Amino acid sequence: MRILVVEDDLQLGPWLRNALATAFGSCDMVATLDEGRAALAVRNFELVVIDRGLPDGDGLALLPDLRQQRPSPATVVLTALDDPIDIARALDDGADDYVAKPFEPIEFVARARAVLRRLFLDRGAAVSIGNMSFDIVNRVVCIDQKPIVIPRRELAILETMVRRTGRVVLRETLEAATYDFDDEIQSNAIEAHVSRLRRRLREANCKVAIRPVRGLGYLLSGE
Template sequence: MRVLVVEDDPQLGPWLRDALADAFGSSDMVTTLDEGRAAVRVRNFELVVIDRGLPDGDGLALLPDLRQQKPSPATVVLTALDDPIDIARALDDGADDYVAKPFEPIELVARAKAVLRRLFLDRGGVVSVGNLSYDIINRAVLVDDNPIIVPRRELAILEAMVRRTGRVVLRETLEVAAYGFEDEIQSNAIEAHVSRLRRRLREANCKVAIRPIRGLGYLLSGE
């Protein structure tokens, strides 16, 4: 799952990016409306957290761009304004939730999970392949109903493949899933992550196969 944070505060922005990355997976941060529009043009995000007071305008101006995404991401608006009229305007403009500053990390993550749960309700929140189950909202991996621990980047790669079961997932798609805009990617990084992921699943007696497709990427299927 990919998260975009649109926040210009030099302390709050990186903190939000890291906290949401820990909760949901790969997270990117931009600081202006223009950068937010550019980001959603080149990547699909499942969750976008937007501050209203941005240097080049009100963060609500990004909501029409997000509604044009297919599928549209969940959106949480952050603001120091807690007037009921401001809250109603944000929700009317298409925001899924509204969090007033200051807030606690646990509150933001819980509210984001609630929004994502509603978003994925009709799409199916749990994907199963063979004896592997993946809970998209809670980012939980189970094999024969037993939870296994998967590190963050491997988890992002597994999610990208599970959500495209039976289809070739391009190497570039896996890089986007596992790394942010500013991350440096070693030439063999994806291969190394996939190798460790295979070993981890095999040790858990997982009945799925991850096959390399020469020159393209990988394909995940039930054995």
């Protein structure tokens, strides 16, 4: 799952990025409207968290861009303004939730999870392949109904392939899903993660195959 935080606060922004990455997967952070639009132009996100008071304008100006995304991401607006008129405007413009500062960390993550749960309700939050099930919102993988622990980046790779079961997933797509904008990526990093993931699934007796496609990427299917 890919998340974008648009926040210029040098303390709150990194905290949000780390908290959301821990809860849901990879998370990118930018500080302005222009940077937000640039990020949306090159990547698809499942959740976008937007601060209203950005250096180059009101964060609500991003909502029309988000509505044009296919599929559209869930959106949470952050603000120090708690006037009912401001809240109504944000929700009418397409925001899924509106959180007033200050807020408790545990509450914010729970509200983000609730927004994502609603987003995936129609798309199918849980995917089953062979004897493996993947609950995308809660980030839980089960083999024969027993949960297994998978590290964050391997989990991001597995999620990306699960969403495209039976189709070739390009190496570049896996890199975008696994690493943030400012991460340095080693030349063989994806291959190493996939190798560890395949071994982990095999040891859990998972009836799912991850096959390399020379020069392109990988294909996941039920055995």
